[in-house]
Amino acid sequence: MKNSKKLFKRAVKHIPGGVNSPVRSFKSVGGSPVYIESGKGSKIYDVDGKEYIDFCGSWGPLALGHAHPDVVNAVCSASRNGLSFGTCNPLEVEMAELFCKMVPCADMVRMVNSGTEAVMTALRLARAFTGKTHILKFDGCYHGHTDCLLSSAGSGLLTNSIPSSAGVTQKVISEVITTPYNRPAAVKNIFRKDGNKIAAVIVEPVAGNMGLVMPEKGFLETLRELCSEYETCLIFDEVITGFRFHAGSYATLARINPDISVFGKIIGGGMPIGAIAAGRKVMEMLAPLGNVYQAGTLSGNPVALAAGIATLKTLRKLNPYHKMAELAENFAMKINSFAQERGLGVHCAVYGGVFTLFFSSKKSLKNLEDVKTCNTALFAEYFKFMLQRGFYISPSQFELNFVSAAHTMDEINAAAEASVEFLSIRT
Numbered sequence: 001m002k003n004s005k006k007l008f009k010r011a012v013k014h015i016p017g018g019v020n021s022p023v024r025s026f027k028s029v030g031g032s033p034v035y036i037e038s039g040k041g042s043k044i045y046d047v048d049g050k051e052y053i054d055f056c057g058s059w060g061p062l063a064l065g066h067a068h069p070d071v072v073n074a075v076c077s078a079s080r081n082g083l084s085f086g087t088c089n090p091l092e093v094e095m096a097e098l099f100c101k102m103v104p105c106a107d108m109v110r111m112v113n114s115g116t117e118a119v120m121t122a123l124r125l126a127r128a129f130t131g132k133t134h135i136l137k138f139d140g141c142y143h144g145h146t147d148c149l150l151s152s153a154g155s156g157l158l159t160n161s162i163p164s165s166a167g168v169t170q171k172v173i174s175e176v177i178t179t180p181y182n183r184p185a186a187v188k189n190i191f192r193k194d195g196n197k198i199a200a201v202i203v204e205p206v207a208g209n210m211g212l213v214m215p216e217k218g219f220l221e222t223l224r225e226l227c228s229e230y231e232t233c234l235i236f237d238e239v240i241t242g243f244r245f246h247a248g249s250y251a252t253l254a255r256i257n258p259d260i261s262v263f264g265k266i267i268g269g270g271m272p273i274g275a276i277a278a279g280r281k282v283m284e285m286l287a288p289l290g291n292v293y294q295a296g297t298l299s300g301n302p303v304a305l306a307a308g309i310a311t312l313k314t315l316r317k318l319n320p321y322h323k324m325a326e327l328a329e330n331f332a333m334k335i336n337s338f339a340q341e342r343g344l345g346v347h348c349a350v351y352g353g354v355f356t357l358f359f360s361s362k363k364s365l366k367n368l369e370d371v372k373t374c375n376t377a378l379f380a381e382y383f384k385f386m387l388q389r390g391f392y393i394s395p396s397q398f399e400l401n402f403v404s405a406a407h408t409m410d411e412i413n414a415a416a417e418a419s420v421e422f423l424s425i426r427t
């Protein structure tokens with residue numbers, strides 16, 4: 001930790017909190033962050049030479065693991081040709097064709113530089129398309145840091161949102177309705193009252209930003225029905241779920257057709273990226289065809305696209321999804337059977353290669369209110385224990401852990417053993 005600590009001491013002088021994104025600061029788990037110097041496959045290495053099995057995977061983009069040779073080669077060869085032109089480039093065409101083939105609900109796609117940016121444009125499109133103003137979002141879902149979605153459910157009235165960040169005005173939030181995940185009846189009530197005002201419902205079709213919370217049967221279907229009935233755009237935020245569970249969108253797996261989808265993370269293979277995808281009628285509203293303005297100096301950047309194209313093609317070729325799911329399920333099964341045997345208040349939620357170990361006695365966590373029952377102090381201890389043992393799990397209770405194509409059963413077993421050891425000492 002010596003070199004990491006030195007770096008962090010320097011960092012805090014000129015970077016707010018020492019970090020360029022808050023959750024990296026270890027604020028919720030305590031201690032000072034580790035500085036990572038390199039990564040290969042499932043492993044990362046810090047500036048003090050310590051090796052970790054990585055389950056954070058850059059928060060989702062690295063489905064192939066770190067520095068996959070196909071991706072690195074594509075990036076190197078694209079870089080040698082120049083980093084950016086601000087003109088049309090051939091990789092844009094290749095990516096758009098590949099993407100639309102792999103994501104059936106997309107007739108067209110536009111590339112941007114982050115998930116946040118993609119969400120901003122999706123909302124603008126939905127408002128223009130419907131001519132309506134309001135956005136319905138779910139408590140505990142995260143859609144990037146655009147002003148209006150930094151809101152949470154206000155206490156008391158279900159439909160009363162409050163800003164969850166300073167600097168976000170009540171005025172902006174007043175057009176956002178927030179309601180719990182997995183409560184279709186509540187959504188129905190909101191639509192009955194305000195459906196004619198709602199331009200879009202935005203949802204993580206598998207929630208990852210409150211820890212792993214699966215959509216219950218009928219939840220997403222209800223959203224689809226209501227959106228169709230009230231002529232509201234259903235937006236699937238697939239920034240995490242896209243290409244995470246198969247070589248395509250979660251919408252395909254769920255057999256639901258969203259009106260607009262946003263992507264990010266995996267489609268850039270570790271480079272900054274985002275994308276808005278939809279049917280032709282919606283997408284043709286974007287400038288220069290239509291009157292919905294959206295632009296970006298570095299959008300469709302050839303180096304980012306080279307990484308993205310190589311990642312998608314390699315995922316399609318390797319099809320590692322079954323293996324990733326098997327590894328994550330094995331981890332969860334070991335934790336859950338130990339917890340059950342000892343009657344411990346922990347539960348590992350798992351789905352297709354992602355998992356969250358919830359320190360809660362609730363067996364099934366369905367929304368933010370349930371997730372808030374977790375013992376975050378105990379999670380912090382678990383995090384530190386794992387870090388010390390050489391396992392880098394996501395440094396927050398309310399996040400996903402990611403298994404990549406590069407992880408092995410031995411690594412999963414070692415992580416499960418360490419976790420069980422922690423649980424037997426501390427619970």
Ligand SMILES: *Cc1c(COP(=O)(O)O)cnc(C)c1O
Pocket residue numbers: 113114115116117119142143144145204208209237238239240264265273274
């Ligand atoms: C990460 C994430 C975003 C934001 O993407 P950035 O590239 O960080 O701006 C949006 N939605 C979801 C579901 C995410 O997990």
